[in-house]
Amino acid sequence: MTHSTPDTENPSFTLVITGAPYSSQAPQTALGFARATVAAGHTIDRIFLYGDGVHLASALVTAPSDETHWPKQWAAFLEEHEVPGVACIASALRRGLVDSDEQKRYQLNANNLLTPFAIAGLGEWVEGSIKSTRTIYFHAGA
Amino acid sequence: MGMLIIIDQSPYGTWAGREALDMAFALAAFDQPVSLLFSGAGVNWLRKAQNTADIEQKSLEKNLAAAPIFGIEAILADRTACQRYNLDSEAMIDGVQLTNANADLLAQYSQTAFAG
Numbered sequence: 632m633t634h635s636t637p638d639t640e641n642p643s644f645t646l647v648i649t650g651a652p653y654s655s656q657a658p659q660t661a662l663g664f665a666r667a668t669v670a671a672g673h674t675i676d677r678i679f680l681y682g683d684g685v686h687l688a689s690a691l692v693t694a695p696s697d698e699t700h701w702p703k704q705w706a707a708f709l710e711e712h713e714v715p716g717v718a719c720i721a722s723a724l725r726r727g728l729v730d731s732d733e734q735k736r737y738q739l740n741a742n743n744l745l746t747p748f749a750i751a752g753l754g755e756w757v758e759g760s761i762k763s764t765r766t767i768y769f770h771a772g773a
Numbered sequence: 774m775g776m777l778i779i780i781d782q783s784p785y786g787t788w789a790g791r792e793a794l795d796m797a798f799a800l801a802a803f804d805q806p807v808s809l810l811f812s813g814a815g816v817n818w819l820r821k822a823q824n825t826a827d828i829e830q831k832s833l834e835k836n837l838a839a840a841p842i843f844g845i846e847a848i849l850a851d852r853t854a855c856q857r858y859n860l861d862s863e864a865m866i867d868g869v870q871l872t873n874a875n876a877d878l879l880a881q882y883s884q885t886a887f888a889g
Contacts, residue, residue, distance in 0.1 A: 649789075649889060682792050682889075722792065753799035760776070760884065761805065770889045 643674035645759030648684035650771030652701040653694070657769040658687045659701055662708060664767065669712055676763045678709065679756045680718040680748070683771065685728050688718045688748035702745050709747050716748045717755045775806025775846065777882040779874075781813040782889060784833045785825065790815065793888030794836060801844035808882070809840065812851040812874045815888070816858050819850055819865045834866060841868060849878075 646665060650657025661678075668675055680687055687702055694700045709716045718728060727743075730750050734742040744750060760766040778797045780790045800807040811818050818833060825832045840848060850865070851874035862871075872878055879885055 647886075649792075681796075682789065721795065725788075753796060754803065756796065757799055757803045757805060760800075766884060766886075768886055770887065 641674065642764040643676050643762070644668055645676050645679060645756070645763040645766040646769065647679045647681055647756065647766060648687060648769045649680075649682040650769060651683040651686040652692065654683070655771035657684065657771055658705060659699070661767075661769040662701070662705060664769075665708060665714075675712065675714045677755065677759045678705075678714060678716040679759055680716070680722070681756065682719075682722050683726070684769075685718040685723045685726055688716065688723075688745050689728055690743045690745040692745075706745055706747060717751045718744070718748055719756070720750050720752055723750050774881075774883040775808065776800055776884040776886065777808050777810055777879065778886050778888070779810045779812060780815040780818060780888045781811075783814040784818045784823070785828060785830060787889075789889040790818065791833065791836075793886070794833070794840075796886065797840070797845055798843050801840075804844070807845055808847040808849060809845060810849045810851065810872070810874060810878070811869075812854050814854075814858070816850050816854045816860055819848075819855075819860065819869055821864055821866050838866065849874075 646661050648657050648661050652658045665675055687705055689702060692702045724733065729739055729742045730744040731742045733750065778793050780793050782789050784790055797807050797809055818837060823832045823834045848869050849872045850869050852871045
C-alpha cells in the first residue's frame with residue numbers, strides 16, 4: 632500500500648460509524664456531518680461501518696412509518712454522491728449481516744445487505760484512514 | 774507519528790475493546806505505525822493470568838501478547854488509571870510502558886481512535 636500525502640487544500644473524509652441506528656444517534660449524526668461536508672464542496676472517500684454500526688446496512692430494518700428510516704437515508708446519500716459504504720466483514724457476520732457471497736459460503740438461508748453497501752475487511756478502513764485528510768469516528772456514546 | 778488506538782473500556786462485558794484491538798492489528802498488517810493506549814477501566818486488559826473459563830470467552834491476554842509480534846509499536850498504560858485499579862507492574866503483563874494520558878502524549882500521534 633502506498634502512502635499518499637493528504638491534500639489540505641481540498642480535504643477529504645473517511646467516516647467510521649460504530650453505533651447502531653435506533654439504539655444510538657451515531658448514524659444520524661454522521662449523516663448530518665456527511666451532508667454538510669458535501670455541501671461545503673469537500674469529498675467523502677468512504678463510509679466504514681464497524682462494530683454495531685453494521686446494523687445500518689441491514690435491508691431488514693423496519694422503522695415505524697413516522698420515524699426516519701436511517702438505512703434508507705444513508706443508502707440514498709451514498710448513491711447520490713457515489714460514496715462507497717463498507718461494512719466490516721467480521722463485525723457483520725457476528726451480528727447477522729450477510730451478502731449473497733457470505734450466504735453461500737456459510738450456507739445460510741437468507742442474505743440481508745442493503746444496496747449499495749458492501750462487505751469487506753478492515754483493510755478498507757486502513758486505506759481510508761491513509762487516503763483521507765481526516766478520519767472521523769461516530770460512536771454510540773455512553 | 775502514526776495512530777494511537779485508545780482502549781478505555783474493560784476487557785470483558787463489551788466487544789468494543791476487542792474490535793479496537795483488531796483495528797490495531799489491521800494497521801500493523803498493512804505496515805502502518807500504531808500504538809495502543811489503555812486508560813480508565815481499559816487498564817484491566819493488562820492483568821496477568823486472566824481466567825475467563827467461567828464466562829466462556831477467550832482470554833484477551835494471549836491476543837495482546839501477540840501485539841509486538843504483529844508489529845504494534847508500543848503498549849502504553851495510563852499511570853493514574855493503573856493506580857485507580859490497583860494494578861502495579863508485578864501484576865501486569867510484560868512489555869507495558871507507563872505513561873500519562875494527556876495532550877502531550879496525543880500530540881505525538883497523527884491520528885487517534887477510541888474503542889467503542
